[in-house]
Every structure is written in C-alpha cells, then in structure tokens.
Amino acid sequence: MTTTRHPALTATLWLAAILMLLPVLATFLNSIATGWTGGILPSGLSLDAYQTILSDSRFQSALLRSIVVAGLALFLACLLIVPAVIAAHLYWPALDTWMARLVILPYAVPTIILMVGYLRVFSAPPLQFSGQPIVLVLTYVPLCFPMFYINVKNSLQALDTTELLEASRLLGIGDARLLRRVILPSIFPGIALAVVLNFAGLMSEFVYARMLVGGQFETLQMYMFAQRDLSGRLSSVIVTVYFLITLLITFAAFRLVWRTETKS
Amino acid sequence: MTYLDLSAIGMRYGDNVILDGIDLSVAQGEMHVLLGPSGCGKTTLLRSIAGLVQPDRGAIHLAGRAIEKLHPKDRGIGMVFQHYALFPNMTVRQNLAFGLEQRRLARKVIDDKIDAVLEIVSLQDKADARPRQLSGGQKQRVALARALVLEPSLLLLDEPLSALDAQIRKRLRDELKRIQRRTGLTSILVTHDQDEALSLGDRISVMNKGQIAQTASGPEIFYRPADLFVAKFIGNANILTAAEFSRLIGRDFDQTAVIHPHMFKFGKASENSNLFEVTATVVETVAAGHVVRYVMQANGIVFNVEAQSAMNEGHLAAGEATIVTIDPLNSHFM
Numbered sequence: 001m002t003t004t005r006h007p008a009l010t011a012t013l014w015l016a017a018i019l020m021l022l023p024v025l026a027t028f029l030n031s032i033a034t035g036w037t038g039g040i041l042p043s044g045l046s047l048d049a050y051q052t053i054l055s056d057s058r059f060q061s062a063l064l065r066s067i068v069v070a071g072l073a074l075f076l077a078c079l080l081i082v083p084a085v086i087a088a089h090l091y092w093p094a095l096d097t098w099m100a101r102l103v104i105l106p107y108a109v110p111t112i113i114l115m116v117g118y119l120r121v122f123s124a125p126p127l128q129f130s131g132q133p134i135v136l137v138l139t140y141v142p143l144c145f146p147m148f149y150i151n152v153k154n155s156l157q158a159l160d161t162t163e164l165l166e167a168s169r170l171l172g173i174g175d176a177r178l179l180r181r182v183i184l185p186s187i188f189p190g191i192a193l194a195v196v197l198n199f200a201g202l203m204s205e206f207v208y209a210r211m212l213v214g215g216q217f218e219t220l221q222m223y224m225f226a227q228r229d230l231s232g233r234l235s236s237v238i239v240t241v242y243f244l245i246t247l248l249i250t251f252a253a254f255r256l257v258w259r260t261e262t263k264s
Numbered sequence: 265m266t267y268l269d270l271s272a273i274g275m276r277y278g279d280n281v282i283l284d285g286i287d288l289s290v291a292q293g294e295m296h297v298l299l300g301p302s303g304c305g306k307t308t309l310l311r312s313i314a315g316l317v318q319p320d321r322g323a324i325h326l327a328g329r330a331i332e333k334l335h336p337k338d339r340g341i342g343m344v345f346q347h348y349a350l351f352p353n354m355t356v357r358q359n360l361a362f363g364l365e366q367r368r369l370a371r372k373v374i375d376d377k378i379d380a381v382l383e384i385v386s387l388q389d390k391a392d393a394r395p396r397q398l399s400g401g402q403k404q405r406v407a408l409a410r411a412l413v414l415e416p417s418l419l420l421l422d423e424p425l426s427a428l429d430a431q432i433r434k435r436l437r438d439e440l441k442r443i444q445r446r447t448g449l450t451s452i453l454v455t456h457d458q459d460e461a462l463s464l465g466d467r468i469s470v471m472n473k474g475q476i477a478q479t480a481s482g483p484e485i486f487y488r489p490a491d492l493f494v495a496k497f498i499g500n501a502n503i504l505t506a507a508e509f510s511r512l513i514g515r516d517f518d519q520t521a522v523i524h525p526h527m528f529k530f531g532k533a534s535e536n537s538n539l540f541e542v543t544a545t546v547v548e549t550v551a552a553g554h555v556v557r558y559v560m561q562a563n564g565i566v567f568n569v570e571a572q573s574a575m576n577e578g579h580l581a582a583g584e585a586t587i588v589t590i591d592p593l594n595s596h597f598m
Binding site for chain 1: 314316335342343346347349351352354362366367410411414
C-alpha cells in the first residue's frame with residue numbers, strides 16, 4: 001500500500017531538513033575555506049586549518065579531557081541512576097512519583113545558584129575537591145539525570161513490568177534473574193539513547209567547566225572559547241570535529257543496540 | 265471429587281471488602297469460570313489462588329495440599345495473563361525454556377517438552393519467532409504454552425481473550441476448550457463476558473460484591489438464575505416483578521418472573537392448557553440475521569420477544585396485534 005502525501009507536506013519536510021543541516025554544512029564549509037567574503041560560496045578550499053588544530057597539543061589535551069570527563073560522568077550515571085529508576089519503578093511507586101517531580105531540578109534551578117552551592121559543597125570536607133576535575137565529573141552526573149530518567153522510564157513503561165514480575169514469580173524465576181535476562185536487555189536501547197544524548201550535551205558543556213574548574217582544566221569548549229578571537233575558521237574546525245565525534249559515538253551506540261537486538 | 269478447595273477466603277482493603285468469605289470446590293479436570301462485572305472480586309480471587317496477593321483469611325487446598333502459605337512458584341500453578349506477559353527479548357522457545365531452566369533439566373529434556381507443548385498449541389513453526397512478530401492470538405497461545413510446559417496441577421486464566429478482537433477471540437475460545445479437554449488440566453478462567461463463560465465453563469461461578477452469587481452449570485445459570493443479580497447479569501431475559509407479571513397475564517401472581525425472549529410462542533393456547541396467553545401489540549421490529557427481535561406491549565407492560573427468521577417468511581410490523589403464550593415450564597419464577 002502506498003500513501004499519497006500532499007506536496008506541501010513533503011516541501012515542509014525538506015525545508016525543515018535543510019534548515020537543520022544548513023548550520024552544520026556552513027560550519028563545515030567555513031572550516032575548509034581559504035577565504036569567504038562577499039560571496040555565497042567560499043573563494044577557495046584547503047585543509048590547512050585542520051592541520052593547525054589537529055596538530056595543536058593543547059587541542060588534543062582539551063578534547064581528551066572532555067571525552068574522559070564525559071565518559072566518567074556517564075559511567076557513574078549509568079551505575080547510579082539506572083538502578084535507582086528501575087528500583088523505584090518496580091518496587092517503590094510512591095518514590096517514583098517524587099522522582100518524576102524532581103527530575104527537572106537540574107534544569108529548573110538557575111545555574112548560577114547551583115554553581116554557588118557546588119562551590120560551597122566542594123570547598124569543605126569531606127568533599128574538598130575545589131577546582132579539581134573530579135568536581136566536574138561529580139556535578140555532571142545530576143545533569144544527566146533528566147535524560148536518563150525519561151529514557152529508562154519510557155522503556156520500562158513499554159514493558160508492563162508488573163505482569164512480567166508476576167509471570168516470572170509463577171514460573172519460578174527470581175526477580176534478579178528476570179532483571180538480568182529480560183528487563184535490562186529490553187531497556188538497553190533506552191539507556192544507550194540516554195548515553196548518546198548526554199554525551200553530546202556534556203561535550204558542549206561550558207558553564208560548569210568554566211565556573212567549577214576554571215583555567216586549571218581546559219575542556220574542549222573552554223579551548224574553543226580561548227580561540228574565539230584568533231580566527232572563525234579555527235572555531236569552525238573545532239565545531240566540525242566535535243560534531244564528527246558525536247556522530248561517531250551515536251553511530252557506535254546504535255550499532256550496539258542493533259546488534260544486541262538481533263543477537264539475544 | 266474435590267480437587268481444588270477454597271474455604272472462607274476473605275480479604276479487605278481498608279473499609280472495602282474485596283472477598284467476603286468465598287467457598288468454592290472445583291473437581292479434577294473441570295474448566296471452572298469465574299464470571300462477574302468489574303470490581304466483583306473475581307480477579308483478586310484468582311490472584312489469591314496463584315499467591316500473587318495474600319488474602320486475610322481462609323484456606324486453599326490443591327490436590328489435598330494446603331497451599332495458601334506457599335510461594336507462588338511452589339504451588340504448582342500455571343497462569344495466563346490478560347496481556348500475555350511474554351518476555352519480549354526472547355524467542356518463543358526461550359520464553360518456554362526460561363521457567364524449565366530453573367529446574368536443572370537436561371537440554372534434551374527441555375527441548376522435547378517444548379516441542380510437545382508447541383504441538384499442542386499448533387505453533388511449531390513459530391518456535392524461533394519473537395513476541396513482536398506474532399499476532400495477538402499467537403502471543404496468547406505462547407503464553408498458554410509457557411504455562412503448560414511446566415506441567416502445573418492447576419491452570420489459571422485471567423481474562424485471556426479480552427485483549428483480542430472478536431474474530432480471533434471466538435477461534436481461540438474454541439481452541440482453548442479443545443486444549444483444556446486434551447490436557448485434562450483443571451482450569452479456572454476469569455471473564456466478564458457471559459458468552460465466553462457459557463461456552464467454556466463446565467461450571468460457572470457468578471460473582472457479585474466479593475461473594476459468589478451462584479455456582480452451577482451454564483444452562484442452570486442461564487435458565488435458573490439463583491437471584492435477581494444473576495438473572496440480570498446473564499442473558500437479556502425479561503425480568504418482571506410479581507405486580508408486572510400479574511398485569512401482563514391478567515391474574516394474580518406472587519413471584520418475580522424471568523422469561524427469555526426466545527421462549528415466547530406465537531398463537532393461541534389450546535383449551536385446558538396451563539399456558540399464559542397474552543394479546544400484545546408490536547412496538548418495534550428488528551430483523552437481525554437469523555432472528556427477528558420484537559419489542560411488544562400488553563396491558564401496559566413492555567417486553568422483548570425473539571423469533572427465528574426465515575427467508576420466505578414475513579414478520580410482524582410495528583402496530584400489528586398478535587397473541588403469544590408463555591409456558592411456565594420454560595420460565596423461571598423466584
């Protein structure tokens with residue numbers, strides 16, 4: 001069966017796609033241009049800017065720092081948030097309604113207030129880590145919470161876990177075994193999606209990094225900020241590289257999801 | 265002989281009485297149906313038997329063994345859920361094997377058991393399919409197979425057909441009956457659908473407000489309801505109070521009458537018969553396939569009459585007068 005779509009609808013779809021791709025394409029084009037003034041297209045193309053940036057050891061370290069911090073934060077988030085959301089969903093529905101309300105806190109509280117709070121918490125024992133990279137890792141975890149909560153929760157709701165738990169009790173399958181063999185594999189795509197979205201978010205995070213670890217720990221965004229006056233071209237290269245890495249991670253995550261879905 | 269015996273099962277939730285002293289005996293090999301409107305306690309009763317909820321009081325004996333204190337898995341009970349509750353990431357075969365693997369059986373034994381059960385539910389060719397690749401009816405057959413493969417002493421079915429559409433529901437209903445006969449498995453099925461109850465149940469318990477209103481065979485429940493609630497819940501019989509029935513037949517009568525629409529006969533009663541004769545006017549006529557449904561009125565009483573239809577026979581039109589008779593033997597008075 002084929003459905004006929006209204007031409008205007010198709011046109012809108014294309015327009016939306018172009019609108020979303022345009023900044024990415026323009027940034028990429030700018031990153032490989034030799035000059036771009038007065039015309040709709042750049043005057044010449046070269047990869048020199050990439051050469052400059054990619055061979056800059058300061059850039060390499062900044063990129064590595066961002067990836068390590070984001071990776072550690074996501075690892076902690078998976079370890080802490082996922083079990084908490086599952087446990088609340090399965091065994092403590094009353095707690096779950098509170099989680100649903102608190103989930104937006106990291107977005108709802110003004111960042112500046114959060115920062116002041118974090119600075120105080122991390123400047124006194126037992127968490128006297130002020131200015132150390134560990135602070136960034138620890139504060140990124142709650143920042144990941146909303147996206148993890150929403151994705152894990154949606155996956156769980158699609159499962160009808162109450163009936164699954166009851167069915168497995170009658171079949172003599174323990175809760176832990178059901179979790180390991182059925183529930184976790186089934187919500188894995190949701191977790192992977194949360195990881196990808198949060199990774200992209202953390203890679204482009206600037207305010208936390210700037211305020212909590214300042215100049216002692218230059219992340220990708222801070223490096224970009226430092227380069228802002230040098231050349232728009234170099235900034236475009238950094239953004240393009242950052243886009244590519246995010247794309248790569250997304251691709252890897254979806255491959256992983258696809259493989260577990262067809263294998264298990 | 266009693267195989268499953270429930271005695272004085274009671275449960276309350278705050279001030280709400282959910283189960284009010286339920287006594288029930290089910291014989292071995294019987295398909296017993298719990299029928300009632302939503303909120304009558306039928307599902308809670310089923311879940312009490314399974315051990316998924318713990319009643320406040322009462323005893324449950326299955327095959328001579330007290331099971332009310334046992335963990336669900338130790339009761340020897342299989343259960344089929346309304347929404348199938350299949351493990352979505354596993355194939356049909358893995359779904360069936362998951363429970364068996366707990367019993368530390370040899371792989372070969374597990375495979376043989378699964379093949380045998382898949383044959384019973386006619387799903388041999390779907391062994392490697394995943395739940396999302398199956399239709400609703402197939403999913404429910406997998407759920408049934410998953411319960412059967414553990415060879416339970418008792419099978420519980422919680423509205424197993426209600427999530428399916430009408431066509432498939434009917435087919436699966438017949439198949440369920442066939443499988444239950446073939447395996448000889450004592451079963452309890454919960455439903456709010458009277459057609460399902462009447463066509464599946466060897467015996468039916470009609471429940472109302474946490475109590476069993478009547479336990480009997482299908483025809484008994486249909487033609488001889490124990491009380492007004494059962495009479496109203498089953499079928500669409502004319503239920504006339506003593507006063508209404510007296511007016512209809514034109515003489516004094518002191519019992520409530522339950523008369524099924526298809527039990528009226530057209531034409532005059534013969535001399536000296538004990539039939540009640542009523543001269544009625546047709547108010548409304550609906551020709552619906554193999555039956556014609558009339559709404560009639562006599563002496564100010566409105567009632568429903570149903571007659572078999574035939575291609576070349578006309579039917580009465582609204583406004584026409586006719587004579588119908590009521591046979592006391594085919595009516596129920598209480």
